[in-house]
Amino acid sequence: MMPKPVTYVSTRDSARQPVSLEDALLMGLAPDGGLFVPTRIPWIDVDSLPQDNFMELAGRVLTPWLEGTFTETEVHEICREAFNFPVPVVPLSGRESVSVLELFHGPTLSFKDFGARFLGRVLGRIVRDEITILVATSGDTGSAVADGCSGIPGVRVVLLFPAGQVSTVQEQQLIAKRPGVSALRINGSFDDCQQMVKRAFSDRRLESKRLSTANSINIGRLLPQMLYYIHAAKQVGRTDITFCVPSGNLGNLTAGVLAHQSGLGVKGFVAAHNLNDFFPRWLANPESAFSPSRSTLSNAMDVGAPSNFERLLYLLEMDELRHLIQAVSISDEQTTGRMKQVWETYGYQADPHTGVGLDACFERSETASQMIVLATAHPGKFPDTVLSATGRNAEVPSQLASLDGAACNVLDMEADLDRLVEFLRM
Numbered sequence: 001m002m003p004k005p006v007t008y009v010s011t012r013d014s015a016r017q018p019v020s021l022e023d024a025l026l027m028g029l030a031p032d033g034g035l036f037v038p039t040r041i042p043w044i045d046v047d048s049l050p051q052d053n054f055m056e057l058a059g060r061v062l063t064p065w066l067e068g069t070f071t072e073t074e075v076h077e078i079c080r081e082a083f084n085f086p087v088p089v090v091p092l093s094g095r096e097s098v099s100v101l102e103l104f105h106g107p108t109l110s111f112k113d114f115g116a117r118f119l120g121r122v123l124g125r126i127v128r129d130e131i132t133i134l135v136a137t138s139g140d141t142g143s144a145v146a147d148g149c150s151g152i153p154g155v156r157v158v159l160l161f162p163a164g165q166v167s168t169v170q171e172q173q174l175i176a177k178r179p180g181v182s183a184l185r186i187n188g189s190f191d192d193c194q195q196m197v198k199r200a201f202s203d204r205r206l207e208s209k210r211l212s213t214a215n216s217i218n219i220g221r222l223l224p225q226m227l228y229y230i231h232a233a234k235q236v237g238r239t240d241i242t243f244c245v246p247s248g249n250l251g252n253l254t255a256g257v258l259a260h261q262s263g264l265g266v267k268g269f270v271a272a273h274n275l276n277d278f279f280p281r282w283l284a285n286p287e288s289a290f291s292p293s294r295s296t297l298s299n300a301m302d303v304g305a306p307s308n309f310e311r312l313l314y315l316l317e318m319d320e321l322r323h324l325i326q327a328v329s330i331s332d333e334q335t336t337g338r339m340k341q342v343w344e345t346y347g348y349q350a351d352p353h354t355g356v357g358l359d360a361c362f363e364r365s366e367t368a369s370q371m372i373v374l375a376t377a378h379p380g381k382f383p384d385t386v387l388s389a390t391g392r393n394a395e396v397p398s399q400l401a402s403l404d405g406a407a408c409n410v411l412d413m414e415a416d417l418d419r420l421v422e423f424l425r426m
């Protein structure tokens with residue numbers, strides 16, 4: 001008998017009628033402002049999965065999750081299109097108990113390619129009319145979504161980013177000309193961009209437009225992020241791994257928890273945060289409140305109020321959460337110090353986000369246990385920090401080299417909702 005499709009409810013009002021995967025994907029956020037969570041978690045027989053074939057593993061793991069929306073053949077096809085890059089697990093030479101799971105070999109060089117490429121291909125198969133994906137971005141999400149959703153019939157992408165507040169490499173990636181994608185350089189802050197996006201969603205003038213979001217609140221971003229935890233565990237061949245996850249909005253960590261709940265044996269998770277330390281503070285004292293975000297060298301993790309926190313609380317009982325997850329906050333000095341030490345000792349060059357993860361890992365690695373640090377971005381994306389920390393230039397991957405002199409497409413805009421509405425109605 002075919003199992004029933006997995007349906008989704010809101011974290012805020014789970015008593016309401018569950019929605020289908022399709023609706024959860026298209027809406028992004030639940031109507032009551034909550035996040036979509038699955039009503040049931042399919043069980044996955046991890047032992048039976050292939051060890052060396054990521055695409056095959058992906059198709060097998062995601063089939064029960066996408067049941068009712070896509071056939072097994074379609075799921076495998078989506079996975080082959082989306083995950084067409086390597087996902088290596090690299091042991092640190094001389095420190096066998098620590099491996100780095102490199103998630104940055106996709107087209108825009110961060111782990112966000114997994115979620116964005118998958119979401120793009122899934123949306124392309126379910127949209128009936130045109131859908132506009134609005135994304136406010138200060139880091140890696142924008143380029144990953146632009147790349148992942150570009151050229152997909154029926155999907156239009158509009159990116160908003162703050163002028164002068166993204167790195168040169170990030171800006172190059174954001175404004176590269178892509179079919180179906182418009183980049184808006186906003187004369188304002190990241191918060192202004194986010195406000196404009198939020199207000200556009202409830203603007204009556206845009207009622208006839210179907211708007212969606214591709215931030216990590218969309219469940220379609222999280223599902224594919226389960227895959228590499230399972231893949232890494234299969235590669236290392238152990239069920240007592242501690243995963244160390246550079247964290248901001250806690251989407252990546254939540255995906256690890258989902259993988260665990262669907263059958264992956266783990267020892268636990270470490271949420272490695274930069275100075276934006278809400279989660280470590282909250283674990284120490286549940287009365288702790290969100291705080292405004294602070295700028296650090298690992299800018300994709302500069303999040304004061306992690307959006308997926310609400311999902312974590314929904315998925316785990318309090319004592320389970322405390323048992324499974326530790327959290328730490330790492331300063332910029334500790335980060336660059338660790339990048340230098342790891343380069344000098346193991347010859348491994350890490351980007352600053354991965355540096356936060358490595359420091360959190362080394363601070364607590366017990367020799368007996370196996371640690372895997374998720375490497376969330378390519379060092380070549382952050383050339384200045386990498387050079388000053390390690391004294392050596394980061395390698396420039398081909399994905400970046402090809403951006404030099406490439407055609408770009410960007411529109412400068414005031415931080416004004418009316419301008420955005422006008423643009424979206426065109």
Ligand SMILES: *Cc1c(COP(=O)(O)O)cnc(C)c1O
Pocket residue numbers: 110111112139140141216246247248249250251252253300301353376377
């Ligand atoms: C987005 C991002 C993170 C944080 O991931 P979350 O899922 O928001 O916790 C970490 N590192 C890099 C490089 C990122 O782009």
